[in-house]
Amino acid sequence: MGNNEYVVQMQGITKVYPNGVAANQGVDFHVKRGEIHALMGENGAGKSTLMKMLFGLEQPTEGEIIVNGEVVSLTSPTVAISKGIGMVHQHFMLVPSLTVAENMVLGMEPKKGVFIDYKKAVQITEEYAKKYNLHVDPNAKIIDIPVGMKQKVEILKALVRGAKILILDEPTAVLTTQETAELFKELVSLKEQGYTIIFISHKLKEIKQITDRLTIMRGGKSMGVYETAGITEQDISRLMVGRDVILTVEKEKAQPTDVVLKVRDLEYTDSWNRKMLDKLSFSVRKGEILGIAGVEGNGQRELVEMLFHLNTPDAGSVTVNGKNILGMPQRKIRELGVSLIPEDRMVYGIAASGTIEENMISDRFDKKKFNKGMLFNMNAIHKESNELIADYKVLCKSYKQEIGMLSGGNIQKVVVAREFSSDPKLIIADQPTRGIDVGATEFIRKKLVELSREGAAVLLVSADLNEVMELSDSLVVFYNGNIAAYFEDTSVLNDEIMGEYMLGLKRQSDEEIRRVCHE
Amino acid sequence: MNNRRMFMFEIIRGAAAILVALIVAMVFIFICSDKPFEALRYMLVAPLITNGSISMNSIYTILAAMTPIIFTGLAVCVMFSSNQFNLGGEGCVMLGGFVAALVGIYWSTGTYLDIVIAVLVASAACAAVLYIPAVLKVKLGASEMVSSLMMNYIIMYVVLHFLNHVFADGSKGSVQTFPFAATAKIPQLVAGGSKLTWGFLIALLFTLLVALFMYRMRWGYSIRMIGINENFAKYSGMKVGAVIILSQVIGGFLSGMGGAIEVLGRYETFLWRDLPGHGWTGITVAILAKNNPIFIPVAAFFISYLNRGCTLMATYCDVPSEMVDIIQAVIFLFFAAEKFLAKYRQKLVVAGAKEEIAQKTASTPKAEGGEA
């Protein structure tokens, strides 16, 4: 295998998940020996899927993987490890109560007789730490060490298992600036020692700083391979954040009136000690759709959790029509006319083994209309379900069907039907059309516009740029838990401008941003 | 996918589980019996038919044995539906029986109201008892499984304490209470010496009530939704903690009622010296009924029939009746095994999905974006 140029060649990779989502479509991905290669793309672009296949966590539907010139079948991480591939996952794969040294040697423990040779484990850890200049404390428990050190342990874990190719999945997402700088030094030194590094990220500055080449993915396809030195940040952003098919939604101009949702100075630091919401303030008015665009992981999820009391902020206030809703039980929040289409419909949106009907009425089953004394008024409930199924064009045999057996699009239509039909004053739509078919997508988008024109305030969170730009009347861009830009009129926007704000190349002045508070 | 197809699958799966258990039983019978075929006949047929004609007495015995386990089965049904592994039913049966007996002895009104009062007081006491593990779980996150198991023993010893030291009828050779008032004794349903009482009808009535509760009332609906997906229930605005507690309080109430009716129906005094086991059988019954109240009597009948069959087999042949526990456990294990026949299920799902896709493509235009 000596000196062939490419260490990894993934050719014509297609991956179709059992639910029918084609996450990768004919992707070619080639990595040269000894380079730092960035794999870029928005969430859902298919980069994680591609890397999971390279690490043996998923198997491709079509295509072949060649490692060191040899066609391989990577059926499990163990096989991938044996081929010299190591992966540092975004969520660390460490056992918190074990020490660094124990985590290092897990599954390949050095032994003295029947016992673990713990000294040897420490020695191995120290040896590798020294060799690769990755300083860790072998005797500390994982639970006690900072995030930056955890990541070093992860890298060392891969190295000690003989990895020559390291996949790093958004390694800087959890790191502070200093830790990132340190990591980059270490990565460069690894490269100098002949290691190949695949670096998943969407942070342009970092990519420019340390990678040699980069592959950009979008919508499950490769947008090409580029020399990092030969491509501008603007070009990357354009390739990454472009729109494939432009779906347009007909809508009249919004006539926003009173402020419904008022968020002020919201702050939240998560258990990884990352500031996910940083003095966030904005307002949503009756009759408008305010879109939140941004690369995922910039605080959108946390914001939505706070708005529905699925989590508690450290500081700040949230009011709906003047009433403070922080700490309120969900029942009360709903009574104020707040609806939520949750990001992950399977976690919050539905009870999968319940029927369609049971899922339709979960927010209103105790209303007078659906009860006759102690008993349910089954006729009213059936009528409601049938009406919603008809109104929202849910494709099913009957309301008695188990909801988990429906397709993603139809499940989402049930969620949307429930959330939209409760006469909402404020709709929070978090990734309302993720992973569902075009028909359902279009339908849900139209409904959303319709409701806003009828007077609902809509907060739309979406990683789908097309969606957020087409649907929103005005729009904010999230970056690092805060608003990087506010656009009162979305019609003047294009992908390029958006990309620059989303990826942190630009930020509006505080005064410009403050306008979203409508004070 | 197709509901009917899924239902058929469940039936086939249940039948397969029973078949496996019967094969196991047959192997044992062939090993230990000189006349295996006769033993088999006693086990499978004799509970219904003796000497060529249908034996009503035997059927009455089966129905009588169903009574307590219908109640405990229903109790488990309600508790497990909210995804709480509360195993306190066992203790509640004993406590319910004891409290009912005491009420029947000391608070007799001399009318048949005695039964109602005794049963209700007993049930309420048990509901109160299972409130404890439920609250500990909801407020503090303490495992309801461990604490309810402990409750069983606490109940047993406390009951024994009062039985031995406070309420024992000193004139009797064995430890038991004084007999309860005649008006507290649940009357027989049919004449003759059978133990089949009105309690059986009450059990059936409660099956209907619990089924109504679980599928036609808002609380039962909340219990089931919480059991399926607690996050979803919370997000939908349900009072998750309160409903979880409610489900276990109801579980205690039903178990206690089972114990009360069993004691007031079957005996004249309270004489249990140990946990009676109906609580555990209730778990088997609920598993066989797939946690659906309506199927509880069917499952209870099946278990009681099996018990009766094994008793008859033991009486007339050389196979001990206790074999029934092995059969029960095997059926239980396979019934609860999600992956049992999973490959077959997968085939059905795929077939259903294909059908659906075929229908969809026929009815709607292809919904996929063009090549970019």
Added chain:
Amino acid sequence: MFEQIITMVFQTDFAFSIFRITAPILFAALAAVVAEKAGVVNIGLEGIMLICGLFGTLFSFWTQSWFIGVLGAIVVGILLALMIGFFALKLHTDIILAGIAVNTMSAGGTIFLLYLFTGERGNTASLTSSNILIPTIKIPGLHQIPILGDIFSGHAVLTYVAFLLVFLIWVLLYKTSIGLQIRAVGENAHAAESVGVSVIKIQYIALAISGILCGMGGAFMSMYYSQSWNTGLVAGRGFIALAAQAMGRGEPVGTMFSSLLFGFAQALRTKVSGVQGVSSNLISAMPYLVTIIGLVLYAASTMKKVKKIKNKDK
């Protein structure tokens, strides 16, 4: 009355009996510790012990060797634990239900098997003779020392084994690679999987170890404690063991202390049952009550800790 109890408690035979009574609980509790560490709940301890107790007696009767009897019980314990594993890990039966099924099976199943193998009904009193019971050991030197000798010498071999196992299980969990993998699997199965540790294999191993321990516990009960096997042999010790494990926070040493607490309470019950004005029943209930209180305290303290961490973040 109180005085009477105090004098009893300070007698050596009382202290002796605590260890004797604790041993079977300790076996089962250690079984719970190992299973729980690997992330599997083995609630079938009760049933496994009862069945193992029977087979211990049977094997010793057939071979006229107490040692082979114990070995036989261990083998049966492993098989039963693996059966729970098969249903839970392979066929996805809820592991709590799988455990309950084993308990259900054990109650009548043992009587049936006893009859099947020997024709005896209900107990093995007629099969047992003193030469096939687990022998006791007088520890030379220690035995001669007053008080200490009376308390610590003269126990059955398996009593010593039980307490030795506290140490051995600790060594297993914390000093061997299999122990490391067991803890890793129980705490973060994904992490273990990502470095090529087979989660299912480790869980099978942990269950097998818990089977071994239950086997010894069952044998101890039928071949020493009760001198023969009967259906009421285990009498909830498997469940108490679960509580002892929870109260001992899943650690071998802590579990030993909580097991001793149960042993103390039971020994006390046996002692005071003759004392006028004391209810042995109520005293029997104490350990279970203590368990619930222990659980509550433990749960409350972990909850406080969680809140503290959250506050620290702020």
